[in-house]
Amino acid sequence: MENKKERLVAAIENGTVIDHIPAEKTYQVTALLGLDRLTTPVTIGNYYLSKKLGKKGIIKVSDKYFTTEEISRLSVVAPKIVLNIIKGYEVVEKKTVETPDELRGIVKCNNPKCITNNEPMQTVFNVVDKVNGILKCHYCDKEQEMGKVELC
Ligand SMILES: [Zn+2]
Numbered sequence: 001m002e003n004k005k006e007r008l009v010a011a012i013e014n015g016t017v018i019d020h021i022p023a024e025k026t027y028q029v030t031a032l033l034g035l036d037r038l039t040t041p042v043t044i045g046n047y048y049l050s051k052k053l054g055k056k057g058i059i060k061v062s063d064k065y066f067t068t069e070e071i072s073r074l075s076v077v078a079p080k081i082v083l084n085i086i087k088g089y090e091v092v093e094k095k096t097v098e099t100p101d102e103l104r105g106i107v108k109c110n111n112p113k114c115i116t117n118n119e120p121m122q123t124v125f126n127v128v129d130k131v132n133g134i135l136k137c138h139y140c141d142k143e144q145e146m147g148k149v150e151l152c
Contacts, residue, residue, distance in 0.1 A: 015040070015062040017084040017091075023047050026057030028077045028151060032106070033061075033070060040064050072100040076107055076146050079133075099130045099146075107135065107149040111142040123152060 021029050026046045035042050041062040050056035065085060074081060074097045085093040105122040116123045116139055124138035133146030 011089055012041075012043075012060050012062045012086055013089055015060065015064050015086050016066060017086060018059040018061070019056070019082050019084060020050070020053060021057035021059065021078050021081050022053055023055035023057050025078045026059065029057070029059065029074060029081070031151065032073045032077065033066060035059070035061065038064060068098070069100075071095060071097055073103070073106050075099040076103065076149055076151070079146075099127055099133070101127055103127065103135065105152055107144075108152055109137045109140060109142060110144050110150070111137065111140050114140040114142065116140075 018029065018033075023046055026044065030036065030042075030044065038061065043060040044057070045059070046057040047055045048058060066083065071083060079097050079099065081097055083095040083097075084091045085095065103123075103125045105124075107123060107125060109116045109123055109125075111117070114137060115121070116137070125135040126138060127146075128134050128136045128143070134143055135146060135149070136143045
């Protein structure tokens with residue numbers, strides 16, 4: 001029976017399996033990684049039971065490996081996810097999300113008067129406190145918490 005459960009999402013030969021996604025964040029992860037633009041097979045599974053998370057999402061992406069920059073974007077929605085790098089059906093590496101020093105064009109500034117909300121331009125945030133997840137807008141200096149951001 002265990003075996004059958006584990007195979008709910010089919011194994012992939014080469015690519016990336018993104019695991020331990022909080023279920024309500026799964027579709028934000030697909031957006032942040034631009035999975036809607038990929039032309040390789042993508043399998044999204046959601047609301048699986050997880051001992052650690054309650055309910056979790058798993059995304060399997062064939063023939064695709066993500067850059068450190070792409071992975072770091074996930075820190076704003078799902079800092080505890082794990083990316084399993086698959087080669088020849090085996091997990092050859094596990095990558096965790098590292099909070100970057102800077103976030104460009106990923107989250108919105110929550111200050112309505114900020115220039116980034118009034119001009120067609122990219123937002124830039126400096127991560128001023130990685131432990132508590134505090135971001136500071138490069139343009140207006142307004143601080144906001146990583147867990148409460150709105151994505152661009
Ligand atoms: Zn701002």
